[in-house]
Amino acid sequence: MFFSFDGLDGVGKTTQIDLFSAWLREHGREVVSCYDPGCTPLGEEIRKILLGHQVPIARLSEMLLFMAARAQLVEEVIRPALEQGKTVVSDRYLLANVVYQGHAGGLDVKTIWQIGAVATAGVMPDMVFVLDMPPKTAAGRIERPLDRMESQGDEFQSRLRQGFLAEAAKDPQRIVVINAAHEINTVQADIRAAARQVLGNS
Numbered sequence: 001m002f003f004s005f006d007g008l009d010g011v012g013k014t015t016q017i018d019l020f021s022a023w024l025r026e027h028g029r030e031v032v033s034c035y036d037p038g039c040t041p042l043g044e045e046i047r048k049i050l051l052g053h054q055v056p057i058a059r060l061s062e063m064l065l066f067m068a069a070r071a072q073l074v075e076e077v078i079r080p081a082l083e084q085g086k087t088v089v090s091d092r093y094l095l096a097n098v099v100y101q102g103h104a105g106g107l108d109v110k111t112i113w114q115i116g117a118v119a120t121a122g123v124m125p126d127m128v129f130v131l132d133m134p135p136k137t138a139a140g141r142i143e144r145p146l147d148r149m150e151s152q153g154d155e156f157q158s159r160l161r162q163g164f165l166a167e168a169a170k171d172p173q174r175i176v177v178i179n180a181a182h183e184i185n186t187v188q189a190d191i192r193a194a195a196r197q198v199l200g201n202s
Helices: 013-026 041-051 059-083 094-103 109-119 135-139 154-170 184-199
Strands: 002-007 031-035 087-091 127-132 175-179
Touching: 002 013, 002 094, 013 031, 013 087, 013 127, 013 184, 031 059, 041 059, 059 087, 059 094, 059 109, 094 109, 094 154, 127 154, 127 184, 135 154, 154 175, 175 184
Parallel strands: 002 087, 002 127, 031 087, 127 175
Antiparallel strands: none
């Protein structure tokens, strides 16, 4: 079983992933947590380039770098875990590329999905949780210097939110929008309720 979490920075993904993973373990599942990009030697080097402010990166190059990191993540972490019957929980995955470089960045959305299918060798989440809240609310929760992806302005953040909601509307059974503005335990309860649709009653 494979779950991923996405949404704007500041919506509380880390907190909800930790709670969700603990819940899965309580129900007897062996959980492998990861984040995209990263979690492999190659992925970590690419992450530094993508999130740092050292070099300018064209949008197409940006998208392809994310894809390269993800291909390595699938090869080294996600596929082996799934083949061993473990449950994978990822902080971001292909949907982030589609929204950040497509809906917000101007690249063709359909093309990104197609490239993503190749990069991931078809390994896709059973369910994606999009934690949703207004961009200004999410930005107000970030208590550290902004990385390169977070520093692209209010209009970019608004397009991101619109993109996440648009993709969820196309595939509501697999991409589930969760209101992240609620209290932490309420958000987690909504996530678990949605997850039960693919987990059964465990």
